[in-house]
Amino acid sequence: MSKTDLISLIPLWILSSAAILIFFSVSVKRNHKWIFIITVLSFIGDFIWLITYSIRPEHQHAIEPLLVFDGFGIFNIGLILLTTLIVAMMSYAYFEQREERKEEYYILLILASLGACIMVISKHFVSLFLGLEILSVSLYALIAYLRTRGRSDEAGIKYLILAAFSSAFLLFGMALVYATTGSMEFNAIANWLNQNSNEMPLMMLAGFGLMVVGVGFKLGVVPFHMWTPDVYEGAPAPVTAFIATASKGGMVALLVRFFHALNGYQYESLVWIFASVAIASMFVGNFLALRQNNVKRILAYSSIAHLGYLLVAFLAGGKLGVEAISFYLVAYFITSLGAFGILATLSDKERDAELLEDYRGLFWSRPVTATAFSAMLLSLAGIPLTAGFIGKFYLLAAGIQSQLWLLAFILVINSVIGLYYYIKVLAVMFDKKQHEITSEQLNPLVYIMSSFTMAILTILLIWIGVNPSYMMDLIRGVI
Amino acid sequence: MILLILIIILMAGGILAGISSRWSTSLPRWISLIAVVVNFVLSINTWLDWNFRTNITDNTWILDYSMPWIQPFGISFHVALDGLSLLMLILTFFLGIFAVLISWKEIQYRVGFFHFNLLWVLAGIAGVFLTMDLFLFYFFWEVMLIPMYFLIGIWGHENRQYAAYKFFIFTQASGLLMLLSILGLYFIHGSQTGTYTFDYFKLLGTVVAPGIGLWLMLGFLAAFAVKLPVFPFHSWLPDAHSEAPTAGSLILAGLLLKTGAYGMIRFVLPLFPSAAAEIAPWAMLLGVVGILYGAVQAFSQTDFKRLVAYTSVSHMGFVILGVFAFNELAMQGVVMQMITHGISTGALFVLAGSLYERIHTRDIQQMGGFWKKIPFMGVIAMVFAMASLGLPGMGNFVAEFLTLVGSWQANPTLTILATIGLVGATAYSLRIMQKVFLGPEAKLHHELHDLSIREKLILVPMSITIIVLGVFPQFVLNTSKAPVKSVIQDNVSQPVSEVQSIEMKGGTHE
Numbered sequence: 009m010s011k012t013d014l015i016s017l018i019p020l021w022i023l024s025s026a027a028i029l030i031f032f033s034v035s036v037k038r039n040h041k042w043i044f045i046i047t048v049l050s051f052i053g054d055f056i057w058l059i060t061y062s063i064r065p066e067h068q069h070a071i072e073p074l075l076v077f078d079g080f081g082i083f084n085i086g087l088i089l090l091t092t093l094i095v096a097m098m099s100y101a102y103f104e105q106r107e108e109r110k111e112e113y114y115i116l117l118i119l120a121s122l123g124a125c126i127m128v129i130s131k132h133f134v135s136l137f138l139g140l141e142i143l144s145v146s147l148y149a150l151i152a153y154l155r156t157r158g159r160s161d162e163a164g165i166k167y168l169i170l171a172a173f174s175s176a177f178l179l180f181g182m183a184l185v186y187a188t189t190g191s192m193e194f195n196a197i198a199n200w201l202n203q204n205s206n207e208m209p210l211m212m213l214a215g216f217g218l219m220v221v222g223v224g225f226k227l228g229v230v231p232f233h234m235w236t237p238d239v240y241e242g243a244p245a246p247v248t249a250f251i252a253t254a255s256k257g258g259m260v261a262l263l264v265r266f267f268h269a270l271n272g273y274q275y276e277s278l279v280w281i282f283a284s285v286a287i288a289s290m291f292v293g294n295f296l297a298l299r300q301n302n303v304k305r306i307l308a309y310s311s312i313a314h315l316g317y318l319l320v321a322f323l324a325g326g327k328l329g330v331e332a333i334s335f336y337l338v339a340y341f342i343t344s345l346g347a348f349g350i351l352a353t354l355s356d357k358e359r360d361a362e363l364l365e366d367y368r369g370l371f372w373s374r375p376v377t378a379t380a381f382s383a384m385l386l387s388l389a390g391i392p393l394t395a396g397f398i399g400k401f402y403l404l405a406a407g408i409q410s411q412l413w414l415l416a417f418i419l420v421i422n423s424v425i426g427l428y429y430y431i432k433v434l435a436v437m438f439d440k441k442q443h444e445i446t447s448e449q450l451n452p453l454v455y456i457m458s459s460f461t462m463a464i465l466t467i468l469l470i471w472i473g474v475n476p477s478y479m480m481d482l483i484r485g486v487i
Numbered sequence: 488m489i490l491l492i493l494i495i496i497l498m499a500g501g502i503l504a505g506i507s508s509r510w511s512t513s514l515p516r517w518i519s520l521i522a523v524v525v526n527f528v529l530s531i532n533t534w535l536d537w538n539f540r541t542n543i544t545d546n547t548w549i550l551d552y553s554m555p556w557i558q559p560f561g562i563s564f565h566v567a568l569d570g571l572s573l574l575m576l577i578l579t580f581f582l583g584i585f586a587v588l589i590s591w592k593e594i595q596y597r598v599g600f601f602h603f604n605l606l607w608v609l610a611g612i613a614g615v616f617l618t619m620d621l622f623l624f625y626f627f628w629e630v631m632l633i634p635m636y637f638l639i640g641i642w643g644h645e646n647r648q649y650a651a652y653k654f655f656i657f658t659q660a661s662g663l664l665m666l667l668s669i670l671g672l673y674f675i676h677g678s679q680t681g682t683y684t685f686d687y688f689k690l691l692g693t694v695v696a697p698g699i700g701l702w703l704m705l706g707f708l709a710a711f712a713v714k715l716p717v718f719p720f721h722s723w724l725p726d727a728h729s730e731a732p733t734a735g736s737l738i739l740a741g742l743l744l745k746t747g748a749y750g751m752i753r754f755v756l757p758l759f760p761s762a763a764a765e766i767a768p769w770a771m772l773l774g775v776v777g778i779l780y781g782a783v784q785a786f787s788q789t790d791f792k793r794l795v796a797y798t799s800v801s802h803m804g805f806v807i808l809g810v811f812a813f814n815e816l817a818m819q820g821v822v823m824q825m826i827t828h829g830i831s832t833g834a835l836f837v838l839a840g841s842l843y844e845r846i847h848t849r850d851i852q853q854m855g856g857f858w859k860k861i862p863f864m865g866v867i868a869m870v871f872a873m874a875s876l877g878l879p880g881m882g883n884f885v886a887e888f889l890t891l892v893g894s895w896q897a898n899p900t901l902t903i904l905a906t907i908g909l910v911g912a913t914a915y916s917l918r919i920m921q922k923v924f925l926g927p928e929a930k931l932h933h934e935l936h937d938l939s940i941r942e943k944l945i946l947v948p949m950s951i952t953i954i955v956l957g958v959f960p961q962f963v964l965n966t967s968k969a970p971v972k973s974v975i976q977d978n979v980s981q982p983v984s985e986v987q988s989i990e991m992k993g994g995t996h997e
Contacts, residue, residue, distance in 0.1 A: 328996055372597075392629040401622075401666070405560070408670045409996060416667055424660040431636070431655060435648055438641055440596075480559040 013071045019054050019062060019085055023122040026050035027115050034111045044100050047114045051093040051121075058086050063486070073193050074135040079486035081129035083334065084261040088128065088254045091341050092121040094461055095254075098349040099246040101458040105357050106154065113153055120146035120250065124258035131269070133182045133192035136262060140178070140226070143255060144171045150250070151243040157359075163242025170225065170235045178222025184215030194269035201270065208275055220281060226259040229319070230288040233312045237296075240308035245360050248304065249348035252311050253341045260318060264333060273325050282323055286415065289316030290422040297429045304362040306429055307347060310388060313426060314340055320419050321403045324410035327487065332399075332406040334483045339387065339399035339472065346384040346465040350377060353458045370437045376459075378437050380466040387469055389430040390423055395472035489533065490552050490566040490617050493526050493576070494610050501606030508599020515602040519587045522606060526613075527580035534573055534966070547969045548982030549573060556623070561684035561994035566617040567982050570966040571822065575616040575749055578829050581952075582741040583609045585945045586734040589837055592941075593733055593844060594642060601642060604634035608738055615746045619982075621669045622685040624754075625662065628710070631743065632658055635735070642732040644849075650723075650730035657723040661713035668706025672758070674996075675699070683994035688981045691757055701766070704759035708766075711755065714747030717770075717807055718777035721800045725784075728796035729849070733840025736792060740799050741833035745825045748806045752818070752971075756810070757979050767811040768898065774811070775904045777804030782911025786918060791839040791849045795832060798875060798915060801908060802828045802883075808905055809890035815968075815975050817893020820886050822967040827882035827956055831874040834949045835919075838868050841942055842923070846933045851919070856928030861937040865924045870950045874957075876916035877909055882956030 029050075030043050061067055062082050070076040096117060103110040123143030130136045148171070152164025186192050188211050189200040201208070208216075224232035240248050272278045293313030300306045318340075321332035354361035354370075354377070361367070371378040387396030400423065407416040472479050500522030504515035537549050553565035568576070586605060594601050611631025618624045632655065640651035669685070676693040677683035684690070695703060713720045728736050756763050781801025788794035802824065809821035841864070843849055858865040874881040877888075887909065895902045938946065956963065973979045 386633070391633060392626045397629075401670075404667065405670055405673075408667065409674050416670075420660075420663040420667055423663055424656060427656060427659055428652070431652060435640060435651075438637065440641075475557075477557050477559060480557070484559065 009071075012069065016062065016067065016069060016071065016077050017075075019058055019089075020122060020125060022050055022054040022057065023118055023125065027118045027122070030111070030115050030118070034115075038109070038111050040100075040104065040110045043111045043114050044096070047096050047118060048093065050118070051089050051096065055086060055089045055093070058082060058089065070131070074132045075126070075129045076131045077129060080261070080265065080330070080334075083483070083486045084128035084257070084337075085125045087337065087341060088121055088124045088258060091254045091257070091345060092117060092250065094345050094349070094465070095246050095250045097461045098249070098345075098352050098458055101455065102244065102246055102352045102355065108154060108156070113150070116146045116150050116153075117250065120150060121254060124254045127258040128261040128265075130262065131194045131265065133186070137175075137179065137182070139258070141175065143258065144175065147171075147247075147251065147255065150247045151239055153247065154244050157242070159238075159242040160244070161242075163239045166235055166242075167239050174222045174225035174232070177218045177225075181215045181218030181220075181222065184211050184218065188212045188215065194266055198270045208277070213277060216278060217281070220285075223259060223263055224285060227256055227263075227315050228312055229285050229315050230292040230312060231285075233289070233292070236312055237305045237308040240311075241302060241304045241362065245304075245348050245352035245355060248307075249345050249352075252307070252344040252348065256311070256315065257337050257341060260315075260322075260333065260337065264322065264330060267322070268325075268330075273323075279323060282319055283415065286316045286319035286323065287418055289313060289319070290418055294422050294425040294429075298425070300429070301364045302362050303351060303364060303367065303433065304360065306433065307344070310426060310429070311344070313422060314388070316422070317400070317403055317419055320412065320415045321406040323415065324406040324412055326406070326410060328409050329406045330487055331480070331483050332402040334487065335402045335476075335479060336399040338479060338483075339395035339469075342465055342469050342472070343384050343387040343394075343396055346380065346462060346469065347388070349458070349462050349465065350381045350384065353377065353455075353462065364433065364436050367433065367437050368439050369441050372440075377462070380462050382434055382437065383466050383469055385430045385433055387473070389427050393470060393473045395469045395476070398473055398476040488552055489529060490550055490568060491564075493529060494566075494614055494617070496522050496526055497606045497610035497613065501603045501610065504606060505599045505603035508597070508602075512595075512598045515599045516587065516591055519602040519606055520584070523580055523583040523587055523609065527577070527584060530573065530576045530580055533568070534577065537573075547973055547980050551619075551982035553619075556620075559994050560622070561682065561686070562622045563620050563684075563686060564623060565620040565686060566614075566623075567619045568617060569970045570968065571749070571752065571970040572616045574822065574826060574963060574966055575745060576613060578745070578826055579609060579612050579616065579742055582737060582829060582833055585833070585837065585949070586737050588941060588945050589737065589840060590732070590734045593840065596642065601638070604637045605734060605738075607631075607634040608638065609742075612738075612742050612746060616749060619687040620685050621672070621687060621690065621754075624687075625666050625669060628662055628665070628746070629659075631746070632662070635739070635743065638735040638738075639727055639731045643730040643735065644732075645730075646726070647730045650726040653723045654727040657713050657720070658710075661710040661720070664706045665710035668703040671699070671703050671706070677994075677996065683996055687754075688979070691979055693758075695759070695762075697761065697765075700759050700762040704755060704762040704766075707750070707755050707758070708770075711747040711750040712807075714750070715744060715803050715807060716747070716777075716800065718773050718780055718800070718804070721777070721781075724800060725793050725796040728799070728836070729790055729792040733836060733843075736796075736836040736840070737833045740796070740836055741829035744799060744803060745829060748803070748810070748821065748825050751807070751810050752821070752974055756813075756974050757977065760977050763811070764813065767813065770811040771808050771894065771898055771901050774804045774806070774808035775901050775908075777801065777807070778905050778908035779804075779911065782908050782915060785915040786911065789850055789852050791842065791851050791854075791919075791923070792836065793849075794851070794915065794919065795835045795839060798835075798912070799828070799832055801912065802832070802875075804908065805887055805890050805905065808894050808901070812890075812894040812897035813975065814893045814896055815971055817890050817897070818971045818975060819964050819967060820889030820891075820893055822971065823882065823886035823889060823956070823960060823963060826963065827874070827886050827953060830949050830953050830956075831871050831881075831883055834867070834871045834946060834953075835875065837942075837945055837949075838864065838871070841938070845935055846931055851922040854923045854929050855926045856924070857935065858924040859928070860935045863937045863943070867938070867946045867950055868924060869920060870953070872916040872920050874953050876913040880954065880957045882953050882960065885957055885960040 068077050123139045126139030148168045154160045189197050228236040293309045297309035321329045387394035390396050390400035504518045507514040547569050550568040556562050556564045614627030636655045785797035809817040874883045877884045
């Protein structure tokens with residue numbers, strides 16, 4: 009490994025050293041505030057390094073054969089770092105009011121983001137699996153972190169078993185591909201495919217099919233979505249935010265990289281698999297969300313549908329498709345973080361503010377919070393003036409450019425179905441009756457930080473919605 | 488530039504009104520009133536200015552302003568004004584003033600947020616009438632939707648949630664279909680010419696294969712047909728109109744429906760002339776069905792506001808009949824119908840609202856013999872009932888007459904059937920008068936007093952306007968003549984930009 013390799017890996021070094029540093033500092037003395045500051049500083053430092061050093065074209069290179077630092081990868085690392093930073097910021101207030109030991113949480117969070125970062129820059133099955141497992145193992149613990157809650161355990165066990173299962177599928181799929189092509193590197197597999205035949209051998213197809221199971225599980229798309237609502241509901245709100253964003257986004261980026269390396273669009277069977285997954289996710293996600301009374305579950309089912317929307321742009325392919333995916337991820341990340349963040353700030357000691365009833369009349373009792381939450385919901389619904397609208401517009405544009413009329417049409421129908429349950433939450437918030445909020449007061453500083461984070465997210469959401477050119481240019485620049 | 492200012496005044500006024508409710512409940516009302524009146528004066532001023540400045544017929548576009556917005560997609564903030572938009576704009580602010588005034592006493596709950604929504608709906612509507620960029624058009628189309636949802640959903644009557652949902656989902660679904668069509672047009676134009684742009688004037692000449700053209704046009708038509716509403720897509724309208732607060736009904740009937748008609752004239756016909764001609768007979772047929780169906784339904788309603796809502800369905804049938812007749816007379820009739828229907832139906836909703844405020848019911852079975860107690864209101868109601876049935880001397884007569892004369896040239900059979908609708912209109916209009924103001928006196932639990940000064944301030948100018956429009960329609964027809972002609976002859980000219988220096992670049996896609 010050369011010196012340049014080591015230097016390019018600095019974004020990953022920072023994260024791993026931060027985890028170790030926190031590990032040691034916990035063993036010396038438990039102090040929530042200090043651990044939190046270390047976490048935040050390491051993410052900020054890492055991000056600054058990324059945008060000052062790694063992003064420059066002359067510093068981008070591949071670390072053969074496992075990793076590649078290119079514009080797309082660095083963009084996604086940046087996205088994951090910022091997302092985790094925001095998750096950490098909203099976690100502080102959330103965990104401060106809870107009894108459990110708080111400090112190890114940050115170690116797990118940093119490790120999870122490390123795993124996601126490795127995934128988005130991997131170009132080899134081994135690094136892919138490494139990243140995926142670092143992410144998953146951290147998530148098992150994170151989901152079940154609040155041990156005293158019954159549902160937390162349930163969610164953790166559920167995720168553990170299903171994730172282990174899906175990893176096994178993924179591994180077996182990789183093995184089959186390796187047995188056929190003799191390589192585990194994306195480009196080498198693509199070369200083998202190009203040289204040998206246009207028809208994909210059955211064993212290889214089976215391998216890809218098994219891998220789809222593993223990938224589909226992480227993305228939470230139909231028919232591998234069963235865990236989503238339970239885990240979303242059982243996990244602490246900040247962890248749910250992390251699963252909804254960084255964990256899924258990392259997998260999306262990986263999928264895009266793999267599919268583009270292989271040029272998977274030429275294989276009709278693969279396209280059909282993904283198209284049916286997309287259609288099923290959109291319909292199932294939206295229909296199941298209609299009857300929910302739990303905001304976390306609504307958001308869980310809506311995330312299934314949103315991943316389905318995303319797959320439309322994924323299938324559209326081309327440069328516009330990747331742009332659309334990246335833009336949509338940014339918009340969706342901001343929105344999800346905001347929604348779960350607000351959920352976290354409204355939660356009290358005993359339980360999360362997850363029932364629809366908790367939001368009744370919120371607009372009149374806490375107008376600013378409710379306005380921010382409305383903005384998030386409208387963004388999820390894809391209403392103008394929000395980032396979500398431009399994102400959806402981008403997806404549709406990509407779909408139509410590639411003439412995927414059916415998928416675009418289904419996306420539109422589903423947006424309308426989705427609208428129903430977003431308005432349901434909105435209507436509850438604007439209801440005339442008010443819900444009494446009886447949470448005890450914490451140190452005001454804690455609130456200020458959460459409110460500050462939410463304010464930034466809301467402003468970003470609207471700013472990108474009104475003036476998206478900057479973000480579009482940024483994405484075009486790095487891809 | 489003034490066009491931009493008009494929209495900014497409304498949006499800023501809305502935010503200001505929302506914030507100012509912290510200090511006083513009357514402050515938001517005054518801020519909204521001032522904002523709308525200023526806009527009304529500005530637009531009237533533009534109109535007078537233009538009337539004196541040029542010979543009316545030689546220049547279609549009065550004002551034009553554009554600046555780049557989302558460069559990567561070739562989206563610009565392009566607003567322009569011609570006679571048609573000008574008329575619609577004046578109507579918007581004219582009714583906007585009354586929407587603020589009528590809410591003065593009626594709305595006591597969350598006054599600031601109400602006026603925020605009110606002004607933003609108006610901003611969205613003004614934007615829709617002005618924009619010449621299809622992306623921006625969709626943007627404003629949605630901007631007027633959300634505040635309207637809140638107006639119905641928060642300040643409406645008993646069944647408001649259901650009505651608000653239905654309104655939102657119908658319009659949003661059809662709007663998204665329009666977005667698909669806009670995108671389709673964008674990529675077809677881009678792949679043909681190499682410039683990817685949403686600019687209306689650049690997209691005008693796009694050659695679209697007939698099969699695809701029909702589908703794209705249907706996407707646009709879906710949005711406009713739901714808003715208008717055309718017969719099978721009207722079911723949101725009676726609920727939304729009857730459950731909305733009075734200002735909401737006034738804006739819905741007076742302005743929101745007109746955006747559908749405007750969209751057809753501005754976008755469907757010029758962008759897809761051949762596809763539009765293809766479906767014209769079917770569209771006219773739906774128009775006639777709407778006229779008759781609306782009239783029959785209106786006659787059998789007992790809820791005052793629901794009755795008036797169904798008259799809208801009937802009257803809007805004339806609009807689609809006229810639009811798809813493809814001649815200048817009918818189209819002029821449509822423009823006239825948009826204005827007069829906005830005023831007359833708006834006024835009927837104001838009357839229904841003020842009656843509801845007094846006797847707390849909208850059921851006309853419980854009304855009767857009000858003329859003796861409230862003669863002034865009776866006279867006003869008489870004026871608008873007559874306007875609604877198309878009595879000569881009222882603006883509505885001019886509109887419906889022109890439309891029918893024009894559509895006769897296109898399709899005599901359908902025109903005859905449409906004329907029957909006028910008989911229906913007579914029946915339901917007279918039924919309003921009969922049930923509410925004449926007949927045996929109803930027993931009331933509430934005190935009934937005549938119109939207050941504020942209400943007179945609303946209804947008297949409206950009555951005067953509707954009569955003036957009926958007697959001197961020519962000044963309106965002159966204003967809309969040039970745009971209507973250019974749509975009919977299929978050569979919409981390009982405006983000369985106010986800001987020449989900004990070169991608009993298209994987006995780029997591989």
